[in-house]
Amino acid sequence: MTTPVTLINGRHDRVVPLSNAEFLDARLPNSRLVAVDSGHFIWEEAPDQYAATIVEAIMSTD
Secondary structure (H helix, E strand, O other): OOOOEEEEEEOOOOOOOHHHHHHHHHHOOOEEEEEEOOOOOHHHHOHHHHHHHHHHHHHOOO
């Protein structure tokens, strides 16, 4: 898969551990991993960083 992918994961996520996102990031050639200082509900725990990451990902696509 060569489509650009932004992976957003909480550093303290006990549902989907950061290691899962790191695994994907290491294998997807056009990925970018953003590890947020939060748990599983990033959009609630760090809404500003989550929104900024989404906007940046959308704006960076051609």
